[in-house]
Amino acid sequence: DQQVKQNSPSLSVQEGRISILNCDYTNSMFDYFLWYKKYPAEGPTFLISISSIKDKNEDGRFTVFLNKSAKHLSLHIVPSQPGDSAVYFCAASAGNQFYFGTGTSLTVIP
């Protein structure tokens, strides 16, 4: 049973525009959410996180939004750059175990 879902396997965005990656979850016990970025043949790299007590967290060009009532989180990248092209995974945790989505492959077109 997939508790964290990323329904868009891929996304293409023009350089300079906004990239919006979405993630849905089913377990209301999740209290911490993270986004990771992964390049081919490398391990995922931690990008940004948000606690369930917040609804927004910013770090430079990256902003994560959390809508607890909808059990939905999103990652906004503004402005998008070609180096942002990678697979993005969202993850959620409740305690010690982490649950990952299947990833969204982002391509930023120069």
Place this chain on the structure above:
Amino acid sequence: KAGVTQTPRYLIKTRGQQVTLSCSPISGHRSVSWYQQTPGQGLQFLFEYFSETQRNKGNFPGRFSGRQFSNSRSEMNVSTLELGDSALYLCASSLAASGKQDTQYFGPGTRLTVL
């Protein structure tokens, strides 16, 4: 501070063999988790170790096992390899400080190919 290291980076085995993968966590991190990544399947959780004890386990057959040593280093073993075990195996470590929300940091992975 050094990141999570995994050895070997690449491995080729044949069906029926067994394999052992190694993971050294970030210094001070006490929790080590293992994941399998295959195309289109995302990261499938294998198990998590904390203080040499398996604390959580995913939905994988008993051929997949692991252990953690007193220095928090961890090994994962897969016995009787099958073609479907070909994947990228990722290790992640975290502080696992009591009462605090945790972030996992990943190693580069071990690419296992079963022929």
